[in-house]
Amino acid sequence: MHRVNVGLAGFGTVGSGTYGVSTRNAELIAQRAGVELAVTRVVCRNVEAARSAVGPEVQISEDWHDIVNDPTIGIAVELMGGIEPARSYVMACIEAGKHVVTANKALLAAHGNEIFAAAQAKGVHVGFEASVAGGIPIIKVLRQGLVANRIEWLAGIINGTCNFILSKMRDEGVAFDETLALAQKLGYAEADPTFDIEGYDAAHKLTILASLAFGVPIDTSATYVEGITKLDSVDIVWAEELGYRLKLLGIARRTDAGIETRVHPTLVPSSALLANVEGVMNAVVVNGDALGTSLYYGRGAGSDPTASAVVADLTEVAQRMTCGCVDNPNFSNTQTARLPMAETVSQYYIRLVLDNADVIDAIKARFAAAGVNLQAVHQRPADDASVAVVVMTDTARECDVQAVLKAIADKAHVAAVLRREDFS
Ligand code: NDP
Ligand code: HSE
Numbered sequence: 001m002h003r004v005n006v007g008l009a010g011f012g013t014v015g016s017g018t019y020g021v022s023t024r025n026a027e028l029i030a031q032r033a034g035v036e037l038a039v040t041r042v043v044c045r046n047v048e049a050a051r052s053a054v055g056p057e058v059q060i061s062e063d064w065h066d067i068v069n070d071p072t073i074g075i076a077v078e079l080m081g082g083i084e085p086a087r088s089y090v091m092a093c094i095e096a097g098k099h100v101v102t103a104n105k106a107l108l109a110a111h112g113n114e115i116f117a118a119a120q121a122k123g124v125h126v127g128f129e130a131s132v133a134g135g136i137p138i139i140k141v142l143r144q145g146l147v148a149n150r151i152e153w154l155a156g157i158i159n160g161t162c163n164f165i166l167s168k169m170r171d172e173g174v175a176f177d178e179t180l181a182l183a184q185k186l187g188y189a190e191a192d193p194t195f196d197i198e199g200y201d202a203a204h205k206l207t208i209l210a211s212l213a214f215g216v217p218i219d220t221s222a223t224y225v226e227g228i229t230k231l232d233s234v235d236i237v238w239a240e241e242l243g244y245r246l247k248l249l250g251i252a253r254r255t256d257a258g259i260e261t262r263v264h265p266t267l268v269p270s271s272a273l274l275a276n277v278e279g280v281m282n283a284v285v286v287n288g289d290a291l292g293t294s295l296y297y298g299r300g301a302g303s304d305p306t307a308s309a310v311v312a313d314l315t316e317v318a319q320r321m322t323c324g325c326v327d328n329p330n331f332s333n334t335q336t337a338r339l340p341m342a343e344t345v346s347q348y349y350i351r352l353v354l355d356n357a358d359v360i361d362a363i364k365a366r367f368a369a370a371g372v373n374l375q376a377v378h379q380r381p382a383d384d385a386s387v388a389v390v391v392m393t394d395t396a397r398e399c400d401v402q403a404v405l406k407a408i409a410d411k412a413h414v415a416a417v418l419r420r421e422d423f424s
Helices: 013-024 026-033 047-051 086-095 105-122 138-145 160-172 176-185 200-214 233-241 303-323 357-369 398-407
Strands: 002-009 035-043 059-061 073-078 099-102 151-157 244-255 258-269 281-288 292-299 345-354 374-381 387-393 413-420
Touching: 002 013, 002 303, 013 026, 013 035, 013 303, 026 035, 026 303, 035 303, 047 059, 073 086, 073 303, 086 099, 086 105, 099 105, 099 303, 105 200, 138 200, 138 281, 138 292, 151 200, 160 176, 160 233, 160 244, 160 281, 200 244, 200 258, 233 244, 233 345, 233 413, 345 357, 345 398, 357 374, 357 387, 357 398, 398 413
Parallel strands: 002 035, 002 073, 035 059, 073 099, 258 413
Antiparallel strands: 151 244, 151 281, 244 258, 281 292, 345 387, 345 413, 374 387
C-alpha cells in the first residue's frame, strides 16, 4: 500500500490529538483510503512531553525547518497556531513542494489569499477543514456538497469557547471568568483567549466561510465584530423570559448592495435549532437556492474532534497525491462589494434605564419618527429607584436604530443593544 510520511508542527491539544487519532485508527484509515499515513516527525517546544507521547520511530525536534528540509515528508501539518512562525513554515513547505494541512484560522484569515495562491502555483494542496467549526466537515459541505447551490446566507455558532461560557452562565449561573478558565483547561480556548471572547476567532472563521460561500477574497477587515465580554447577565435572564437565548453568531449574507459579514451576540428564539446548540457544540445553518436550508452540527473544539478534521484532510491529501490533482479554493468573484454594518438590517432588543417612566412616550415617539417600528415595550422597576425598559423593534436598519439611541441619550441610559435573528 502507498505510504505517505507526515510531519507535525505543534503538539498541543490538536497536534497530540492528531497523532492519537491517526495512529489509533491507522488500519481503518488505510483500509478506507487505500493509503497509509505515518507521522514520522514532530516539532514542538516541549520535546520531553512529546517524547513520552509518541513511538520511538518518530523524530522530535524544536525547529520547524526540520520538517521543511526532510525530503521523505509529503504532508506538512501546521498546528502551532498564531501568525509567526506558522506563516513562514507554511510558505516554506509549499515552496519545498509539500502539501499542507492546517487548523489555523487566524493565519488563513490574515494570509489565506497568499497561501492558497502560492499552493496552487506550486501544484500542492492546502487542507483546512479543522480551521472552522472543529470536527464538523463544513468546508467540504461548502466546497463539495453544496457546490451546485448559489449560497444566499449562512449563520452559525462557530466558537465553542463562547458557546460553552454562555451555556454555563445561563444554566448554572457560573461566573464568566470561572467558565473561561474551565474552557481553557478543556483545551477549547485559543492560546490567547481574547480571540475567543472578543469574537475575533469567530470572525476569522466566518470570513473563511464567506469566502468559500460567495467566492470572494478573504477580507477579515470587512467583518463587524462584537464579542461576549460586554454582555450583562441581566440580558441573559431578560432574553430567557422573553422566549430567546443569547448566542454568539457569525452571519454572512448576500444582498443586492453587497456581502454582509458580522459576528455579535444575538437573541435567537428558544425554539430555534440554533438556540438549542449548547456547550462546546457548534452548528452552521446554510441556505442555498437548490437545497434550501440545511444544518450542520457537532463538536466545535477539543483534541479528538478537531483531530478528526485534520486526519480527514491528511487522508484526502494522501489520496490526491496518488492522482496528482490539487484543488485549492479560488476566490475569483469580482463582485466583492461589502455591505457596511450601518446598512445591515435586523430586529433589535434594546434595554434602557430611565430615571422615571414619564419619558417612555417621548422615547417611543423618537423611534416612530425614525421609522423604527416597535413590536413591544416591556417595563419593570430596577433595583434602585430607576425603571428598566426593554424595547423590541421590528426589522430596522442599524444606522436608523443608532440614530434614535443618540437622540434619546438625554432621556435614557442605553444599557444594552442586541440584535435578534431567526434562522430556523
Ligand atoms: P496548543 O497551544 O495546545 O498547541 C500549540 C503547539 O504548538 C504546542 O505543542 C507548542 O509547543 C507548539 N508551538 C507553538 N509555537 C511553536 C514554535 N514557535 N515552534 C515549535 N512549536 C511551537 O494549541 P492548539 O492545539 O489548541 O491549537 C493549534 C491550532 O489549532 C491553532 O491554530 C488553533 O487555533 C487551532 N484550533 C484549535 C482547536 C482547539 O480546540 N484547541 C480547534 C480548531 C482549531 P509547546 O507546547 O511545547 O509550547
Ligand atoms: N478556540 C476555538 C473555539 C477552537 O473555542 O471555538 C476551535 O476553533
